[in-house]
Structure formats: structure tokens, C-alpha cells
Amino acid sequence: MNTERSERQSRADLWTSRLLRFGVLGCAALVAVGWALSLARSPSEAAAVSGLTRGGLLPEAGPFPSLANLAEGVVAGRGVAWVVAGLMLLIALPIVRVGLTAVLFAVERDWLYVILAVLVLALLIFGVLMGRAL
């Protein structure tokens, strides 16, 4: 076993691991703080939540119809906005992860796998865009 290569591999593993760990912790912190803030609910909001246990569906599609609304909400310190932002970042994390593996393969000069990783990345981005169209 080539020790230089396995050392590079270990470092690559470590960086991937760090990205995942800090990314998840960051998103979790954002979601946790936002959720705590949103716990101070108005009576109507509380009623809606307890309605969930009876299999009900909420009337509106979502609290933030556009990204601009979301950004406003985050700045205004609305708990729900922070939660939604945190969730969106969480969903983006695997996409970043794949991008990182592409970079790691490039460093290894493993071109076959750079292509495969980029292919997965392209498919993922296509999926997110397609989701908006559905």
C-alpha cells in the first residue's frame, strides 16, 4: 500500500468529515434557534399544530412564497424564517458534499471519478430545478 497515497486519502477523508460535521451542526443550530424562537406561538398557530395530529392539512402552501420574503423574515428575526433557511441549507449539504468529492478525486487525478462525481452533481442540480417546475 502506497503510504503517500493513503496519507492523502486519510486527509481527504478528514476534510470531507469536517465539512459534513460543521455543515450539519451549523444547519442544526440555525434550525434549533429558529424553532425555539417560533415556539412562542399565537393561539391560532398552536391550534393549527394540534390539528396536525388528526391528519389535517394546512391551508396555505408555505409561509414564504419567495426567497425575498424568506430573506426579510430572517433579518427580522422570525423563528420560522430561520428554520426554513436552515432546512434549505441542510438540503443543499449533500450537493456540496458531492462537489467536494469531485474536488478530492481531481486532487487524486482520478479523472474517471471526477466525471462520475460531476455527473451526480449535475443530476442533483437538475433535480432541484425540476422540483420547482413540478
Add this chain to the structure above:
Amino acid sequence: MADSVFWFEVGLIAMSVAVGVLGAILGLGGGVLLVPSLTLLFGINIRYAIGASIVSVIATSSGAAASYVKDQLTNLRLATFLNVATVLGALAGALLTSLLDTRWLFVIFGVLLIQSALLMIRQPDPSLQAAQAEEPWTRRLRLAGSYPDRVLGRVVAYAPRRVWLGFALMWVAGVLSALLGIGSGSLNVLAMGSAMRLPIKVSAASSNFMIGVTAAASAGAFFARGDILPELAAPVALGVLAGAWMGTWLMVRMPNQRIRYAFVAVLLVIGVQMGLRGLGIQVR
């Protein structure tokens, strides 16, 4: 009124933590455990259950993957190669969502899970078998690897076999992931263990790594449809994350055979539940 909402949230978190621990140990990603729990135990509409589930699937996958990569259990090449299949499947599944009746999916999935549980009982753990010659495609794609097994106390070398069968199975896993909002971890581990003859720890760790990527492919659609409720997804995802963190710590220290038995038991229980649900029988 505020009281019952409080206990609702507490219950959600407690259940989510348990799901997280179990999911991380078995490489399941939690979705398969979460959707039944949310719908059967908490009475939540299945659309929101699936939405919350897909988010926590991504959270579990990312959280656990961090540890597995460090412990050298994850084969990045294998995961990347198979992710091509799962993401293609997820995209196909997202397109199929409107066409298929969910009930049939429950039945199919239930049957599949029971089938896989039975299959797993009969086979010895591949990591305990003698090394065999590498197959051509395994060599071409450089998918062989090794990992330090803490319990066995040595480095275990492995080489996946029948990689294209594994690829096909992973495509199916991707379709199911998008349709049911799950990680399809059980199918992942089954495909890698039975079809590709990989040691279970490598299968579970690699599955965890891949699940999040697969879920992200369909999460966009769920988000756009408004199926991801912040007030539901937040406590569930946080609970699952905490549980997954504890689970990965436990997993690398557990004996191989015990993991397999636990996996079989969980598959059987979920399989029966899902099947009954699909047939319209509610178990309360």
C-alpha cells in the same frame, strides 16, 4: 391547549431520537422508521410525514457520514458510482409520484422488506469469507477497498462483485426513495451485502453516505410542493440528528453479527407494518 402542543413536541423529539439511533446503527437513514411512526403513532398526514422524513433522512445521512468517513468505513468511489444510479432513480421516481397509488407502494415495500429480512438470515457475513479473485468491472472501476474492523481487531479487505446488478438495484432504491420520501437504506444495504457481497459495516456506512445525496434529489420537489412543514421538520430533524450522532458512536463498537440480527428484526417488523397498511389494515 398549549400543554398538549408542548407534549406533542416533546413526544416528537423523543421518537425522533430513537429513530436516529436505530437508523445510524443499521444504515437505514430513518425514513423507513419515521414515516410509519409519524403516521401511525402521531396521526400526521402522510404528505407532511414524508416531507419531514426526507429532511431528517438528509440530516441523518450527513451526521453519520461524518463519523464513518473518519473511521474509514466509507468507500467514496463505490458511493459515487452507486449514487449515479440512485439519483437517476430518484429523478424517475419524482416524475412517477403522481402516477402511482401509494397503497401499492406500501404493499410492495412490505413484501420487499420481509423478503430481504429472510435473505439476510440465511447468508453468512461476507466479511467472514475468504478473499476471492477480483471481477473485471470491480477492477476497472477500482471499487475494492479495506477497512479497520474494531471488533475483529484487524483490517478487512473486500472487493464488490456483480457491480452492475448492484447498480440496477440502487436505481430501484432511488425510485423508492423519491416515491416514499425515504432513504431506501435497507435496500441499499441489501444490494451491497447480498448482490455485491460487501461486509455489512461497509454497506451500512456507504449507504449512509449515499442516502443524503439521493434524498436531496427529490427534496427539491417536496419543498416546492409545500410538503415540508417547518414546525414538524424542525423537531423531527433535530431529534434524528442527535440520535444519529449517538448511534454512530455505538455502531463501530458493535459486533458484526449483532448488527445483522438487529437489522433482520427491524426489517421484519417494518415489513409487516407496511404490508398491512397497504392492504388497508390499520394497526393501532
